[in-house]
Amino acid sequence: MASFNPFQFIQEVRQETSKVTWPTWKEVWITTIMVLIMVFMAAIFFMVVDQIMGWAVNFVLRLGR
Structure with a gap:
């Protein structure tokens, strides 16, 4: 197993984040x-x-009365 x-x-994370194009x-x-x-x-x-x-549900339920 590789050592951590x-x-x-x-360092690798910093290198990768420098490649990101930020909006x-x-x-x-x-x-x-x-x-x-x-959403609205x-x-x-x-x-x-x-x-x-x-x-529609109320209409159908009223038909049964």
């Missing part, structure tokens, strides 16, 4: 706004679908 050297590990603040804000818009749209969609299904 924490100092070598830290700019503008890209972060745009992406954040896009995610919030998509998904919430509205599921609220509408839930209301429609609730009405």
Whole structure:
């Protein structure tokens, strides 16, 4: 089994993180706004679908009375 050297590990991690292309603040804000818009749209969609299904279930249950 290979031995573990924490100092070598830290050095390798630093080398790999230096290769990463980090997003700019503008890209972060745009992406954040896009995610919030998509979450809002998904919430509205599921609220509408839930209301429609609730009405359908109530309609079917009322038929049995």
